Amino acid sequence: MDAADLTLSFISPDGGRLTRDLSGGEVRLHARSEQGDQAVALLPASAAEAREVGAALMRLARELKSARVQVPATEHASALAAAALGEGWRDARYRQRGPGEPQLLVAGLTGDEQARVEALGAGVTFARELVSAPGNVLNPVTLAREARTLEALGVDVDVWDGDDVAARGMNLLAAVAAGSAAGPRLIRATLPARGEAHTVVALVGKGITFDTGGYSIKTAAGMATMKSDMGGAAAVLGAMRSLAALRDLIPDGVEVRAYVAAAENMVGPHAMRPGDVYRAANGLHVEITNTDAEGRLVLADTLTVACEEGATELVDLATLTGVKVSALGNDIAALFSSDETLTARLKAAARDAGEHVWELPLHQPYLKSYRKGTIADLKNSDMQPAGGSIKAALFLAQFVTRPWAHLDIAGNADREEVATGWGVGTLVEYVLAR
Structure with a gap:
């Protein structure tokens, strides 16, 4: 040697x-x-x-x-x-x-320890390469193609295009993607359970492969890093990459599904506008007040579909709100949850993975501002940054019917222009301890 x-x-x-x-x-x-x-x-x-x-x-x-x-x-x-x-x-x-x-x-390192380190490393690297890829390389179509590479590891991958998305009533996802020539994709990657499935864990990722802000357009400086707005999608796909290599460690009866809502938020003749109203997959109508609050829209439809398809618990990851960075910085993710047991498991998983989360409250009165001054059931933003991360989480909560947790990872997905793969470790530890 x-x-x-x-x-x-x-x-x-x-x-x-x-x-x-x-x-x-x-x-x-x-x-x-x-x-x-x-x-x-x-x-x-x-x-x-x-x-x-x-x-x-x-x-x-x-x-x-x-x-x-x-x-x-x-x-x-x-x-x-x-x-x-x-x-x-x-x-x-x-x-x-x-x-x-x-x-x-x-x-x-024992043989098992080395295998686990290598599996985690492969998943983190997969996530980092996705986040690091420029917008002209990675779009909803090519992200779906990358997800299909997991099939070689025994992961079942299904991809829905624009027609499929429309047929499922996912009009919020379709609206966000309407300004892009690539159109939307809904990616579902599944690791089937050993034996009869009694638990279906859904890992849901925001996959905005580039975010201009739409007609509520970002500044040049604010747009410069928006190729990383799919950090949540990268994390759930990276976790599936790791879990595929460690599938013998997943408890019997636990099925794991990753759902990725992929879109580019662009401007164009068909792009959504402030004031437009769309019917979500669960039947609620949403008025668009800010086209740059698009992540919660694609997640809303995807969380609905995951619940309809039998998820027993859900964890979503999204680079969702800039005010999360103001509150917690780039090292700590904001955790919101509807279930105390799920919260405890996620905190333990993050600790074991060496990642950091901090729980913030789902303070219900804050949702009132999303119901005032609108002709629809909800608007997607009240245009006020105060409490913005909490209000975004409360918006998502309207689209879940199972125990659910939301990790706002804005600022976590890249650091000093280097993709981190943040969240892969937490999700892997969470599933293996399930």
Whole structure:
């Protein structure tokens, strides 16, 4: 076996000058030589600290242009390896000479642990590549094509085009897509249960492959990152990629379905306008007051269909509201839920995955502003940012009839122009613990 370019060693806090001012989770370059570079870190005391070490180590490896990185055994090897693999990823598909990913060698992983890390890594990478793809490459049609690649792993994939969407009465999804030549797609990916299904977990993702804001058009700066407005869709498809490799760990009787509502929110002669009214799949009429509040529209129809098709519990992920970033920043997702048990399971899954969620209330009085001043049952926005994430979640709640949770992941899907794959880990842990 070739020698490592960069080797990490764990040292005790009393390591003299080596540990001077060295904090938990930090990696420090100790020595350089022709035989390879040496780095040191304190032995991680928790999975969270191990993730910090893994990410810091790969940042150092990238700085040193290391091709092979060796890590000794630790109690939290899985967490360290997963974080290191995630930090080492960069999308090199559109560079003539893209940066290579360092090869990671982590001692102490069992065969099952390594398989789980690799499966999770494959799902996160799939999600990150989807989010990172530019809008002229990824649209509803090509997103559906990417979803079909999961069929090779034993996932059943169905795709509904514009005619199918219209036939199901999904007029909100159709309206959002009406300004785009690509039209809408509803993607359903299924991992059948072993034995008779007693639980059907629906993972629902917002798949706006590009968001101009429609006629309520965004500013140039606000539009620049809108290829990532399908981060929720990427997360649920990435989770299906991981779960397909780990299907033997899914409890018996649990069927997993991913639903993706895919559309481009564009302007054009057929695009929806402020003041238009559409009948949703569940029969409610919605007045469009803001065409840039489109994510809740496509999710509303998709949540309705998932419930009609027998989902026993639903989790949706969406880059839904900018005010979520104001409230919680880019590291923490907002969690809303109609069911305490579901909430507890999602919080535990996020904790195990090293992702962070914070529960916000479904404060019912806020929905009144979506019922005032409209000729329809609801309007899609009251144009007031105060409480905007809560009001958007309350809007979605009108379209579910089963235990349901909503994760607003605005700001989580990419960081410093690098896609994160946020949510894949939480969804995988959630399903496997089901």
